[in-house]
Amino acid sequence: MVDPSLLNYVLPVVLGVYGLAYSIYSIVVLRGPTVPDMVLALDVMTVDLIIIYLLIALYYGSPMLAIGAIPLASWILLLDFVVAKYLLEVRKK
């Protein structure tokens, strides 16, 4: 078995890079330029958020923090589906 204190070398690097990617995606979500771009960026942000959730759960040793990961993963498809329906039915030119 590997000592969990070794995580202190891996987690700051990984969380830092994921945090940077997350902030860049949030710029795209806020700026656009179109609705599909925003939704696509939100999808990838959600995937990053799942990993950040699980890393924090592992760091604090609490499985309760990890509960949100599976609904978040399901949310990706649901969001795309709802926005696609909206685009096709409401905003079709």
Add this chain to the structure above:
Amino acid sequence: MIDVLLFVLGSSLLVLSAVLSLIGAVGFLRFRNFFIRLHSATVGSIGGGVYGLVGLALLTLSLDVPGYLKYYIFGVAIVSAALVVFASPTGSHILSRAAYRSGEAAPRPLIKDKLKEAGLE
């Protein structure tokens, strides 16, 4: 011995996935239109998400932590990875189809539109 191997493999996958996620994010900023940004979305979600979740699952298995925590996080990571593998490409496809058909995102520069020629617009 196998624990050290799992730890090294999991950490490497996690770091690779973080870098791929950053590359995908930069691609989102740099690419010109929605249909080209779909490529960087794939890099971000499959490279930056699924690799990382599988790496996290392997990393968790190798650690000396209580069993309930280890197997819980392993299970959640694998199930989330499976859901992302299913949901992300499907969602991108649905979204790009809707963006093309509704005219919300214009595919420019456009050299040849095979969908229009085939009447599948």
